[in-house]
Amino acid sequence: EKVKPSGKDRWMALCPAHNDRNPSLSVTALPDKILVSCQSGCHINAVLAALKIEMSDLFFDSRKGKASAPQGPKEIVATYDYLDENGNLLHQTVRFEPKEFRQRRPGKDGNWIWDLKGIKPVIYQLPRVKEAIDKGETICLPEGEKDADNMVSHLGLVATTSPMGAGKWRQGYAQMLRGAKEVVVIADNDPPGQRHAQAIAASLLAVQVPTKLIEMPSADIKDISDWISAGLTADQLKEIIGGLPPYEPPPAPADTSDLPVIITTGRFLKDKTKDTIAAV
Structure with a gap:
């Protein structure tokens, strides 16, 4: 103007x-x-x-x-506040349409600074998470703020997540969940989401947080929000959680570095007995 x-x-x-x-x-x-x-x-x-x-x-x-051709105007369609334990705004995730996520933090005079420099990011809904820890409530941990909000609003459960999506989990976030009765990690139905969920679960086990992991029930359900839209109820999810065993990390691949390498001449096995024995 x-x-x-x-x-x-x-x-x-x-x-x-x-x-x-x-x-x-x-x-x-x-x-x-x-x-x-x-x-x-x-x-x-x-x-x-x-x-x-x-x-x-x-x-x-x-x-x-x-x-360069502009990407077109981007509209802010959602904002997600990340608060400290006292309820003060630390940073915010902003969702644009066309779909894009950016991080910002409060600046002076009501302005925003579009980075997270100089602050320690926290998990989503931290004050409610701390309250749940004190009360011994189960805490759900899906991938993304929308999923966490849907679990709260549609299922009435306590839910949190970490900022910036898959692959951005920090060990410091696990520390914020220490003392929890139980954390249920909910994996998105794609390889990055599954790796992300397993990394979170392992991180929580490292600080002695009892952990379970839920995967989506079918290929056409990509995340917990889809599952809720398909009719999942709080009672159904609680029953599923109750029947899950504690999370155990997948076994590490066998170490074959000390096994002998057998090199033969390429002849049929019956013709290379001497070569094979010599190689062993």
Whole structure:
């Protein structure tokens, strides 16, 4: 808004990342890129998010002589707050449509900083998790905030997850679950999701948290939200959990490094007895 020329190939405008009244956003067009800077100090990531563009959109494609095609406007469709034990907002996962997830943290004057630098991420719904630990309640741990929210709202269970999805689990998250009566890890129905769930379960066992692991019942159900949509009830899930054995990591592959390597001449077995014996 209030875009005004301020020189050759340069403009000033109201910065969309803060409550700007006097144009403080500088935009400069260079031969190979566009420079964007908020003179009031907003982080570039906050400005780009407010403009609904990516960093790559500011650079020109030298092979085609034009800017890279924008990905199109992205709309925020959900936000998931990550709170400390006292209920203070530490960071937030933001879901965009077309589907994309980004992390941000509170900045000054109500602005957002689009990274997690300088903070220690926590698990989702940490205050409720700590309450469940104190009360001896079972805690469910699916992959993703939407699944956790669906377990709470549709099944009435305690549920948490970790930020940033599969493959991003940290051992520090397991420490936040120490003392839990039981944690039930729920695997998504794909190889990354299954590996992620097994890594979490092993991480929890390492800090002596009683752990169980649930996999999806059929190929057409990809996650717990699908299962709920298919008619899963809280009583059914509790019965399934009750019948599960404690999680045990899969056995490690056998170590064959000390076994002899037998090399023969390639003749039929009946013709290479001497060669084989000699090799052994």
